[in-house]
Amino acid sequence: MDKSELLQRKLQREKSARHQAEMLLEQKSLELYEANEQLKLVLGQLERQNVEGLRKLEFEAHINKALIYFGRAFLTRTLDDGLLSSLLRRLSSNNVINTVFLRLDTELFSTIIGERFGDGIILHGDFTQHVSWQDNDLFMPLSVENQVIGELVVNVGESLIERDFIASQIAPVVDLLCSALSRQIMMTNMQEARNRAEESERSTKEFVAMINHELRTPLNALLGSAELLHGTDMNEEQQEMLKTLSHSGDLLRHIINDLLDFSKMNAGMMDLIPTHFSWPDLRNTMIGIFEPITQEKGIEFFVEVDSEMPTMFFGDFERICQILVNLIGNAIKFTAQGEIKVRAKWHDGQLRVSVSDTGVGITQDAQTQLFDPFVQADRTAKRNYEGTGLGLAICQNLVSLMDGNIKLTSELGKGSEFVFIISLSESDQIVSSVAQENGNCTTKLLENLVILVVDDIRMNQIIITQMLGKMSVQFDIANNGVEALQAIEKGDYDIVFMDCRMPEMDGFEATTHLRSQLYQKPIIALTAGTTLEEREKCMLSGMDDILTKPYTARELKAIIEKWM
CATH class of the missing domain: 3.30.565.10 (Histidine kinase-like ATPase, C-terminal domain)
Structure with missing residues (x-):
């Protein structure tokens, strides 16, 4: 083989080697490019993960601070001072949440809330039953004893934080709200029950006082009439009828006293x-x-x-x-x-x-x-x-x-x-017995007395004046407080017997007026009321003593002798 042919082959081998080298270089360059691009992608992902993690930490810390602060606040303060609105504003003061609304059941909370809770609270009637997303709005139901009473609506902006994480952080806030609202409902129910109980107690006391007066007033006339009849001439048949009347009247008095005392026991008024x-x-x-x-x-x-x-x-x-x-x-x-x-x-x-x-x-x-x-x-x-x-x-x-x-x-x-x-x-106080007082008081002293009887019921006037007449006591009659003031202004009375409940001006008002005018004579209440409140009211108005209906002539005489 001549030299030219050898040279030609050598050139072909070199050309082939150079082509292979160029192909390898091109392949390696492509691999290097792809590796570089992959590296850029990985670095970008790492950078995004670091930002998302940081934002997660910031959001979690923000929610935890709100939970700690408002968890304490809900235990020590009521929900009528803007606490809920303050919580909603605190939740939305970050880069993740735009706005927060609280929707509550209209029927359940209209009487509780009114206008007291401030902005961000909406009374509504239809709520979601499960956690759900609609666009950028997160709906989280509020349940108390398996009943949905409202929902928290959270609007979030564009964020690198995934929605499941946001929902998981808002869940404790929902639990806190459920606890606070449940406590508010319970307190409201307790207050309403207390108000009903107080109203019932007040009505019961008013009824007992009213029925006490309405029963004892005619009973006073019945027993007083029977007692006065004992001093009149009657035949044997009339005396037997009077005995029956007196016995029946005493029995009726005991029954009324028992029933009224039993009513007082039940009303807590004994x-x-x-x-x-x-x-x-x-x-x-x-x-x-x-x-x-x-x-x-x-x-x-x-x-x-x-x-x-x-x-x-x-x-x-x-x-x-x-x-x-x-x-x-x-x-x-x-x-x-x-x-x-x-x-x-x-x-x-x-x-x-x-x-x-x-x-x-x-x-x-x-x-x-x-x-x-x-x-x-x-x-x-x-x-x-x-x-x-x-x-x-x-x-x-x-x-x-x-x-x-x-x-x-x-x-x-x-x-x-x-x-x-x-x-x-x-007691070391000496109190003379009624018998001694009666013995020390002579009829002649009673004859010198002038008494004013103030009572609006005719039969009561007849009974007390008949009793006074048998004691030889002089008396005048006034039908109400106004007439009593006029009579006292004109006359000089040793004792005033003042009925408590009368039209125009009652005995309390009349006595208060007399004491304000420095009237010093004894004023004795004539009342069918036997409650402590009634007695205290008599004393506070300025009355000196109380003669409770029904009363006997002996009791009337004893109280006169006490104050003469």
Whole structure:
């Protein structure tokens, strides 16, 4: 092979090698370009991930701060001072959320919210039941006890943060709102229930006061008329009818007193009115009431008192009498023969009184429910023993008010014993007995008195003036407070008996006016009201004492002698 041919082959090999080198270079250059582009893409993704992560951290921190602040605020403040609006503004003060609205159920929140919660609160009636997105709006329902009561609407801007992350961060805010709104609903319901209870209590008290007045006023005329008739000439038949009338009137008074006291118990109006009183007065009162009854029935009546018994006490004399009257009255009612014994002991600030009888006794079954209202030992249709079945329930309530207790032991066919123990204070104040006062007051002194009777009811005027007339007391009559002021301006009266409830001007207003004019003479309330509020109202108006209807001539005379 000649030299030219060899040279030609060499040139072809070099040309082929150069072409391969150029092809390899081109391939490597393309690979390098592609690698560079991939690197740029990866670097871009890393850069975006770093920005998104930073924004996530910022958004999460922003939400957490709002949760901490408003979580504390919702526990210490009510939702009527713009707290919700403040929370909505706080949520939207970042680069992710544009606006936030709170939609609440119209029927549930219209009375709770009103205009108090500020901007961003919308009353609405239709809500989404699940978390959902509509364009850039996130809808998150608010549920309380499986009931959707509203929804939080969050509008977000264009953001690198994914929507699931945004929703996950808003979820605790929704939980916080549900808790706060649930608490507000509960507080509102509690307040409404409290208002209803207070209104019910107020209505009950007003009803008890009204029915107390309406029942006692005609009863005063009935019993007063019967008492006045006792001093007139009557034949035997008329005397028997008067006896029946008096007995029925007394029975009616006891029934009315029991029913009214029971109503007071239920209304929380049973109050104690403590006064200074003597034990001899209490003992003599019981003997005076029950000794004639037991003598007529042919049973013996004993009152035994411990030698250590103090003379003077400070407590509710009337209520203690009421307890004793109920217990002794029951003993007489259920005892046909034998004896009734009252024993009283005093020890370390407590009065212990037992009332025992030799009557029919009480079965074990009946004993367990005897202190319940309307329960009687004799429940048969024969009705051998009259009564309302309220006396012992009232006794138990009164004893409880005096920080005491009452117990019963009984054996059928042998008798019963009731024992009550009450807390009582000794008193060093000397109070003259009514009997002594009556004895020291002469008819001549009564004849010198001039009394003004202020009452708008004609039958009440007749009863009290007839009683005053029998005492030889001079009197004038006024029909209301206005007439009373006119009469006092013209005349000089030793005592004024003032009815409390009258047209034109009631007794409270009239008394207040008189005291403002420095009128110094005794003003005694004539009232059918027996509640503590009624008595306090009398005293606050300037009245000196109270004569409760129905009253007897003896009680009327006693209070006159007290103030003359």
